[in-house]
Amino acid sequence: MTAALGPPRHLVFLGPPGVGKGTQAAELARELGIAHLSTGDLLRAAVAEGSELGRAADGHMRAGRLVPDELVVEILRDRLRRSDAAPGYILDGFPRTLAQAKALEQFAQLDAVISLELDPKVLVERLTGRRLCPQCGSVYNLATRPPREPGRCDRDYAELTLRPDDRPEAVEVRLQVYEKQTAPLLEHYRRLGLLRPLDASGTPAEVAERLRRLLRVGPGREPGPGSPKDRRSR
Ligand code: ADP
Numbered sequence: 434m435t436a437a438l439g440p441p442r443h444l445v446f447l448g449p450p451g452v453g454k455g456t457q458a459a460e461l462a463r464e465l466g467i468a469h470l471s472t473g474d475l476l477r478a479a480v481a482e483g484s485e486l487g488r489a490a491d492g493h494m495r496a497g498r499l500v501p502d503e504l505v506v507e508i509l510r511d512r513l514r515r516s517d518a519a520p521g522y523i524l525d526g527f528p529r530t531l532a533q534a535k536a537l538e539q540f541a542q543l544d545a546v547i548s549l550e551l552d553p554k555v556l557v558e559r560l561t562g563r564r565l566c567p568q569c570g571s572v573y574n575l576a577t578r579p580p581r582e583p584g585r586c587d588r589d590y591a592e593l594t595l596r597p598d599d600r601p602e603a604v605e606v607r608l609q610v611y612e613k614q615t616a617p618l619l620e621h622y623r624r625l626g627l628l629r630p631l632d633a634s635g636t637p638a639e640v641a642e643r644l645r646r647l648l649r650v651g652p653g654r655e656p657g658p659g660s661p662k663d664r665r666s667r
Pocket of ligand 1: 607
């Protein structure tokens with residue numbers, strides 16, 4: 434890791450569906466001033482747009498299966514070329530297969546791979562309790578982050594929805610796909626010396642605190658380059 438030079442800025446968040454990758458990645462990226470790139474979000478946007486890519490991805494996603502490697506690698510490679518990824522990025526949900534990891538090595542160099550770990554029973558609870566705001570994209574969870582008013586977004590009062598792949602049938606497929614296709618990446622990154630395990634149990638705030646300790650960012654630490662909000666006197 435590059436902690437001595439400031440926080441690492443080229444990160445992958447790895448872990449099963451429901452572990453909280455998206456929540457943690459979004460907050461950390463904001464704090465570090467780097468891009469949060471979720472292939473799930475990119476694909477859902479393509480589906481909503483009705484693009485050719487979206488049409489190709491839709492059926493796979495609804496069923497909880499992976500979208501073919503070529504499509505996902507292409508979408509991610511393009512996204513990494515945009516200027517907001519220049520200061521750094523957190524990849525959330527990519528790579529998910531060994532072939533994707535090998536492809537990534539051709540166009541990116543990682544500082545660390547954070548492996549979020551959680552009891553499988555808690556995963557299922559988190560997935561089936563997840564609710565989304567279709568208007569602003571806020572993510573809630575009935576168990577850990579409920580909206581102030583049941584079924585309504587705190588920000589814009591829109592009616593919250595369930596992601597199609599959070600239905601129990603699709604959840605089961607996603608967990609199996611993770612075990613079979615994505616879990617082998619843990620060994621791959623361990624061998625490369627990049628793997629950093631993180632206990633993902635507890636509240637989002639508790640996990641965020643552990644993550645900051647692991648990466649040595651946040652209050653009491655040296656500010657990284659390009660993070661003006663950390664340049665306050667203490
Ligand atoms: P989660 O991690 O909770 O399963 P994501 O939003 O990351 O949710 O992904 C949702 C779906 O998008 C996946 O089930 C899969 O169909 C597709 N997807 C996302 N990232 C990839 C990827 N790297 N490779 C293949 N399919 C992907």
